[in-house]
Amino acid sequence: MMGPAQTVRARVFEAPGEALAARELRLAEIRDDLVRVRLRASGVCGSDLHVADGDWTARGPLVLGHEGAGTVEEVGPGVKDVRVGDGVVLSWFAPCRRCRNCAGGRAWLCQNTKALENTLPDGTTSFEAPDGEPVPAFLGLGTFAEATVVPESAAVKIPDGVPFPVAALIGCSVTTGVGAVVNTARVRTGDSAVVIGCGGVGQAVLLGLGLAGADPIVAVDLSEERLALARELGATHALGGDDPDLEDHIRSITGEGADHAFEAIGRAATMGMLTSLVCRGGQAVIVGMPAEGVTVPLDPFDLADGGKRVLGCNYGSSVPSVDFPKLARLYASGRLPLDRLVGRTATLDEVDGALDDLRRTVGLRTIIRHGNGS
Ligand SMILES: NC(=O)c1ccc[n+]([C@@H]2O[C@H](COP(=O)([O-])OP(=O)(O)OC[C@H]3O[C@@H](n4cnc5c(N)ncnc54)[C@H](O)[C@@H]3O)[C@@H](O)[C@H]2O)c1
Ligand SMILES: [Zn+2]
Ligand SMILES: [Zn+2]
Numbered sequence: 585m586m587g588p589a590q591t592v593r594a595r596v597f598e599a600p601g602e603a604l605a606a607r608e609l610r611l612a613e614i615r616d617d618l619v620r621v622r623l624r625a626s627g628v629c630g631s632d633l634h635v636a637d638g639d640w641t642a643r644g645p646l647v648l649g650h651e652g653a654g655t656v657e658e659v660g661p662g663v664k665d666v667r668v669g670d671g672v673v674l675s676w677f678a679p680c681r682r683c684r685n686c687a688g689g690r691a692w693l694c695q696n697t698k699a700l701e702n703t704l705p706d707g708t709t710s711f712e713a714p715d716g717e718p719v720p721a722f723l724g725l726g727t728f729a730e731a732t733v734v735p736e737s738a739a740v741k742i743p744d745g746v747p748f749p750v751a752a753l754i755g756c757s758v759t760t761g762v763g764a765v766v767n768t769a770r771v772r773t774g775d776s777a778v779v780i781g782c783g784g785v786g787q788a789v790l791l792g793l794g795l796a797g798a799d800p801i802v803a804v805d806l807s808e809e810r811l812a813l814a815r816e817l818g819a820t821h822a823l824g825g826d827d828p829d830l831e832d833h834i835r836s837i838t839g840e841g842a843d844h845a846f847e848a849i850g851r852a853a854t855m856g857m858l859t860s861l862v863c864r865g866g867q868a869v870i871v872g873m874p875a876e877g878v879t880v881p882l883d884p885f886d887l888a889d890g891g892k893r894v895l896g897c898n899y900g901s902s903v904p905s906v907d908f909p910k911l912a913r914l915y916a917s918g919r920l921p922l923d924r925l926v927g928r929t930a931t932l933d934e935v936d937g938a939l940d941d942l943r944r945t946v947g948l949r950t951i952i953r954h955g956n957g958s
Pocket of ligand 1: 628629630631634756757760780781782783784785786804805806807810824825826848849850851854870871872873874897898899900942945
């Protein structure tokens with residue numbers, strides 16, 4: 585049963601290739617360990633686009649958006665870690681905190697999360713249509729809405745003073761990109777690195793490489809604007825993704841190949857190229873996510889002979905309750921200039937245009953602003 589109707593405006597995926605529907609939905613009633621969060625900002629991530637464009641199987645209706653931050657508005661009786669009024673970053677991987685992986689400190693591999701099924705932990709949905717039809721939320725969040733309902737483990741308090749657009753980006757691209765460097769690859773000072781794809785996630789990889797003291801840092805993208813930003817964020821070299829001699833150029837900069845190569849686009853061709861860009865003993869880190877079913881060829885002789893590793897990176901191998909506040913503190917102390925990743929502002933009504941920005945690589949990360957939060 586729903587409590588007193590809390591109705592919000594939301595943008596809903598119905599079918600691939602269609603504009604997101606503008607719907608008025610009711611929020612789930614607050615109970616147990618659930619938290620209602622009034623959204624203040626939401627990024628628009630490549631993963632939202634994968635759903636909107638049909639790269640990934642998803643059934644509509646589904647409230648899209650998974651890179652968000654806001655203010656806690658109501659908490660259930662079992663909630664211990666956040667209070668009404670707290671500023672929180674939402675985690676798209678609400679961990680169960682009890683399974684073998686959670687207990688072992690690897691929350692990003694939680695075996696019990698329901699977030700990947702787009703529901704709350706008990707299998708019910710965060711939203712419902714006026715006729716009672718359950719409406720799931722993408723990755724259990726649905727940040728393209730004025731407010732949402734999530735389990736406590738998906739709402740992480742962050743220090744005051746972090747602007748909501750920056751906080752929103754910590755919810756996905758920043759945690760993924762910086763985490764890929766410091767948690768997944770464990771880059772050491774002076775290691776060389778290549779980043780292929782310098783969008784929201786790739787620019788965060790570059791910031792992580794700066795933090796880790798990597799050198800040289802080679803940025804690769806098709807967009808001049810992205811490459812210019814990459815240089816400002818610490819890339820020592822910038823190369824065009826359409827450069828026919830890309831491998832040779834990377835080798836001439838890094839010597840025998842890079843210690844680490846990150847793919848942050850999600851394209852088969854660039855993923856397939858990664859292991860040839862790293863030196864003997866080097867690491868190829870897959871951060872971008874391709875369409876379902878895509879495979880890439882590997883050269884096992886080169887991998888074995890060169891002692892190379894291929895690492896998959898989910899959510900920057902991060903634990904939200906530990907890593908979100910850490911990233912927020914690094915921002916506050918000036919070590920991570922996350923505000924440089926914030927692009928133009930759009931309203932909830934303009935989400936389709938924001939998805940188009942992503943398709944056409946226009947501008948930086950567009951931020952959907954909800955209400956008047958700063
Ligand atoms: N592993 C994870 O946990 C995780 C988390 C978030 C996002 N992702 C994935 O990361 C990928 C990137 O997401 P994003 O939000 O940064 O997208 P984005 O669109 O902002 O960035 C993609 C970038 O790749 C560049 N690009 C495209 N084709 C290229 C080419 N041939 N050579 C070089 N550069 C090229 C584009 O110009 C753009 O700058 C997506 O696949 C997304 O699903 C993965
Ligand atoms: Zn994302
Ligand atoms: Zn778990």
